[in-house]
Amino acid sequence: MSEFLQQLLNGLSLGAIYALIALGYTMVYGVLRFINFAHGDVFMLGAFAGYFLAPKVAQVFPPGSIAGALVVLVTVMAICAGIGASIEYLAYRPLRRRPKLTVLITAIGVSLFIEFTCQHRLVFGASPRTFPELLANKTLHLGGLTLNTNQLVVIALTALLLGGLSFVVQRTKVGTAMRAVAFNEQAAALMGVNINRIITFTFALGSALAGAGGILFAMTYTKIEPLMGVQTGLKAFVAAVVGGIGNLPGAALGGLVLGVVETLAGGVQGLSNYRDGIAFAALILILLFRPAGLLGRAQIEKV
């Protein structure tokens, strides 16, 4: 029993990271009906930004302090927001009036461009690096369960960011504008919404979340490398689809489901090799019975 609970806990903390990245995918999709495949790479850039920033911050704030970790997190989120907005401006905006497929393929191109540029030895190089310790990671024992303070930080921060995001989207003026653009771009423009600004903001916000995900991932697993965003990004994307793409709580739920299924499969002898396969198979099943995802609503496509 305690093994099951431990696995559940492992799965939730892994799923929380997927959830955080999935939020970015789902938000961009919700507004633009477009999947930003470079999202996983912004996640990686966030981890590397933290890697280079942490020693500088440690000179001002004592290493391992909460203040220092927060400064790193917020700065990285800001950097990633800038990166996301630049990607949108340079790669996607010129293609705004082109077919959706063109933008999608461009997104894959941007993703590969970032991955392979970063692997060059003059940029980051292909070798894995060790992420510095941002917060002292303490191990807590609860009955038969062991959990780390990092796992708790990840889960808490994901919940916090999800709450913050929902607030921005549902309660603020810019959030209303985002929803208006998502509903009908032309009508929103006629109502005086600056479409370009809203789209840039959407990308910036999504990328900031990816940056936060990168920091949390690097804090938990300590190893970072230029291709770290590929597999994680793919899983987060699937999590977003399973939760119902375009739906914020759905993305979080999808991430958690994916993390838990993957972890439970990994804990079975003889199946551990297939943990990703089983997770993805479970997701196909979910989509068979709920094609719009767990929390998604089926939409009638305008033809």
Added chain:
Amino acid sequence: MKLIFSRWAGATLAALALLLAGCGPATDTNVIKIGEYASLTGKEATFGQSSHNGTELAIDELNAAGGLLGKTLQLITEDNQSKAGESQTVVNKLIARDGVVAVLGEVASSRSLEAAPVCQNAKIPMISPSSTNPDVTKTGDYIFRVCFIDPFQGTVMADFAKKTLKVQNVAIFTDVKSDYSKGLAKFFKERHLANGGKVGAEFDFNGGDTDFKAQLTAIKATQPEAVFVPGYYTDVALICIQAKQLGLNVPLFGGDGWESDKLVEIGRDAVEGQHFSTHYHPDVGTPKSRQFVDAYKKRYNAAPDAMAALGYDSVMILADAIRRANAAEPAKIRDALAASKSFDAVTGMITMDANRDASKAAVILKVEGGKFKYLETVAP
């Protein structure tokens, strides 16, 4: 339409032929070209870099002493970025474009297995410095190695588990993406069971994964006395960290895939006190070994590890073969290599057996104070 097509095809073929002619092996009579493919970057970068350092040192020493057969040695190195699929590409390039007479590489068995058929088909001798999976040299009669093989390494670690760690119930955690890991796990298990031990749990991971907690939690539930992890250092370091976080406080031990400074850099205190087997340690050895250690330290400002020593040895045994063959022709080099007997190498005496494998002793090291400390030598 058909006419146009065939005209185009003709033009393309002509262009291709021109291109191929331009790419053909350049023949320079004053150099002997030796190819090397290594993981200079990527997941197993320290393996490739160490091995390359040893290789380069050997080539330069040979050239400083006047080269071979009156010719200079030219080393052409290609990086495969520790990636699957790359080795085949770069080795093809070494053979077809650069026209090398022999190929050196790799450390990781999966990548040696990838390049070996290329060398075998082209009839270019290949010497793997430190791939331990037995299948590597089974590819064909042009494939050699200068290190021991995993059936021996697995035996060494199973005996170590019994005699030194004194453990019965061992869990095995294998990297299913790596031929090295799968082979070593199999040979360890066979010997451990023959020794009267028990394998309580067998779990798999995919090299390059970051989350191992699911498997480690399940391993912990079987209450093993020790965990055998025949993986590579990056994965091993993360496994040690996560095992510690989950409170799985039993010895973890493995093979030569552990030997890298990165193991300590990533794993920090989680790898402290753990054991692994490897080929060589600079603290022990022959006068030849001491000579090598001095030269290596002088040049690279660091102590050599087993990969560096084996890289050095792979060049030296090749040079010896070229000398004995008295020709820099692949087929003659192959025959001379196969006849290598009691060659005095840094990592011990090398005699090529019928399978073109070297039969050599293993050493067991312990991580202590962030360094690898020599524990014992196990003879075959």
